[in-house]
Amino acid sequence: GENVEQHPSTLSVQEGDSAVIKCTYSDSASNYFPWYKQELGKGPQLIIDIRSNVGEKKDQRIAVTLNKTAKHFSLHITETQPEDSAVYFCAAANFGNEKLTFGTGTRLTIIP
């Protein structure tokens, strides 16, 4: 089955600086790569996703890049703000079975 690794496990960034979180996956059949933000005691919220036919996607301060050959994808948050502090999970799935495999999570702390 799919295996997703995520690094780093914790990340502290000065407010206004950029944060980068990286993930690798193992199953070449995976074609959907979402990123979720989870706040304490709540379910995950989708912040951005990318499909395997695209190499990069951007939505305001958030961007995701995908390297299919190397099987890795990354989340980039620019101009970080205190409200960006949360746990972030990457995931991989194949649209055929809709099963999401999650990375181990990154606790992001934005230092004011």
Place this chain on the structure above:
Amino acid sequence: GAVVSQHPSRVICKSGTSVKIECRSLDFQATTMFWYRQFPKQSLMLMATSNEGSKATYEQGVEKDKFLINHASLTLSTLTVTSAHPEDSSFYICSAWRNTEAFFGQGTRLTVV
């Protein structure tokens, strides 16, 4: 607003009792729903796939007789934790796909005392 609604948000039960958690898709039909479990400071682990009108599919290592899943309608799946024990204490989250996006419920914090 919420696309997937989960209830209750938190529950405390005594060891040996059963607890039912509901997951509803709002404004759309979901023939398949997914149940995840998340222990503190850990990732979400898929427990089972709930299929409307048929038996659920359980991931390896998940006891189907302990975690009963019923998907009786196109908008409702239930997870019943039977004979709960303290080690079942966890955060349970359901999910359903609408179009090409997965939506998650707000989660249920189960504490077994």
